[in-house]
Amino acid sequence: MRVTLTVNGRRHQADDVWEGESLLYVLRERLGLPGSKNACEQGECGSCTVRLDDVPVCSCLVAAGQAQDRDVVTVEGLADPGTGLAPVQQAFLDAGAVQCGFCTPGLLVATDDLLRHCPQPTDADIREALSGNLCRCTGYEKILDAVRLAAARSGETAGER
């Protein structure tokens, strides 16, 4: 089948998509967007997290057909082409929340979504919201720091407005 979808603001079309194919497979193998990672392929690790319309999803669990005519944002689409890194990306970098980096794309999308819906999360909010994103390297402390940092920075800019 043919699937047409928007990824990071650009229309894409994938042909010969097999019925059982996942959105993650389409992104990685057909559209040349390997930023989203495949670490379990069954919804347990969050490495493949993308935003589908306005909801963060494990793209390994979304059938490609379900993405028809919808809007997908991946890690590659977080940065604003004009201004460089998105605030969550800068915060992950500054706080040292990245080690091997394999969990990072999914975590960034999940964090970005958390802060959209909950701009000033408590530590408990953060731990709960990001518990679907496994990281084997960092022990999560620096990730927590990064989310706090991103929230604090956006609080400052909000205050200035």
Added chain:
Amino acid sequence: MTDTTARPRTDGGVVAPAGGAVGTARTRLEGRDKVTGAARYAADVPFDGLAHGWLVLSTVARGRITSMDTAAVLGMPGVLGVVHHGNAPRLHPAGLFGPDGQLQLLQDDRVPHVGRPVALVVARTPQQARAGAAALTVTYAQEPHDTVFRAGHPAGRPAPAAPARPDADLGDVEAEIAAAPVVVDQRYTTPEEHHSAMEPHASMARWEDGRLEVVDSNQGSFMVARVLATLFGLDQEIVRVRAEHVGGGFGSKGVGPQLVLAVMAATLLRRPVRVALTRRQVFSTTGLRPATEQRLRLASDSTGRLRAIDHATAAFTSTIQEYVERNTEASNVMYAADAIRTRTTVVPLDLPTPGWMRGPGAAAGSFALESAMDELAQAVGVDPVELRLRNEPSAGPVSGLPFSSRNLAACLREGARRFGWADRDPRPGTRREGRWLLGTGVACGSYGAGALPSTAAITARADGSYTVSVGAADIGTGARTALALVAADALGVPPESVRMRIADSRLGAAWFAGGSKGTASWSWAVTAAAADLRERLASVDRVPPDGVTGRGDTTDAIGALGKQERQSYGAQFAEVAVDTGTGEVRVRRMLGMFAAGRIVNPLTARSQLVGGMTMGLSMALHEEGARDEALGALVNSDFAGYHISAHADVPDIEADWVEDVDDSNPSGIKGVGEVGIAGTAAAIANAVWHATGVRHRALPVRLDRVLESGFPAAR
């Protein structure tokens, strides 16, 4: 402003020392690529005409392959070939540390365990390969198997001695135990555990102009290339292995099965082939920490001074490769005692070959030793911190060698102060908050330090930049960044002028990212190259257009090192809350104080240590590979069944370090990769005892175990 003198001179003259880069917190060099999704891991790199291989794994634990219906699969859409023992290239004996039976893939019809690769289906797309692999019918002549490990297993045999550390036989252990007023004699068990690096292993292999090119996910491209060359009977000159970004390894990323099979397929089909493992395949084929059963006997006088340490351990291995889990290292170095004896047994079973997993030996070994120390503290009536201080040795307890540096006592004292240990009521079960019982525990850990021979080169360019080439691997440790800082200081230039080239077998001989010796080994070579370069620069007027290159090789310097006891040390403190209704254990806070030599980059080092402690928490409470006896197969080979700590499992964890000057190598680095996990599980189990009054000597401390043993001390 002194800023101008800190700039690299572009006239090729002697550079003015800038210094001070080492020890300052730096964000990682490749961080931007990682947060934008631009970093390419082994499964991400595109190639023209790339074919995809999919593993077929054995489904019986012991036996022979009697037939394989390849014809049916070869007719499927997109399938290009099936590699199996009937057509696979013949391999020579090879391995990272001597011939490794695990790498002899598809060489005969024998099946040594469930999950052994028996074929590789190659197709145009991953999906077609996967469909082919699923359709391949393999028939086996099954034989009775044995996959149930226990210490007294009749197949058990004494492990060959470790080259640097034979079994300890100091004093008369039995006589000391017989004469001592206090004796602890207990057994401790730890289960099979899995590395679970987030990136599944992947490799791409292709032949180009008579040369073999590999894009891999590994912990040391030079050593991997050497093994590949030997395995396939090739000249190492024509083999190039790269692993630019690696999504974690923790010991599991040596020469992976996917690499050997990718090379076989690329050789047979004459086109590029990528083999990317699924998570389940990672669980089955890339090593594990074996289950252990350890007996610890500690004897002391009435003040807690140790008279004897007797540590006997057993762990399983496979029938195709003897892996030894060396759990007794800590009993050799941690505490002074009149008599020390260590014994290690290996039990070969029809199971996958274990391998190094973060803190190999130490993670499980320290659980036994440090739990027993807590039991001794209780038996003698001495505070557990004080007990350890009382048994602090002045030289290697068994070897008699001097310590290169040892600051465990400082870790204990400073940790106790920060944690608020002095306020602790030693009696168990005294703190309660509603349905939660609270307790605190302490444990120590150590891990061998040192450096192994490596080479490096640094090229100065006319534009004032310096390119460091070293066969290092950055599996998330921050090695790339740390080495840039080391190079900057050694050259006396700002880190901004240093460019790093790593993770390429062409960059010359280099040690592995393993044994916590990567950064120490590579930075020594980088320091040597910098010294050479400075000398060369001193004798030229200006840097020529093609640059000036200095080289370092540490083989001789390391060979000339005197014998010493070299270890990183740590003291860990944990507070737990135990739910009396459900048996759930929640860690509330943890503090680790470490003495790990010179810390190159505090930002990445802290994260490594916290990561190690978190893996220790995970080991204490969550991780357990479960095998079905009848099938011999791992039944929880995914993240739903094999739980690794998630964000919500992890409390406030703090890692810090004390001053620890080790002059035995020029960088003073001891390594922080493994010591973080040494002692964590014992600290948590000891805290659970303090909360409940029950000793948990079997890991993980599952809620059913907690519930069943009850809360005898709760008041």
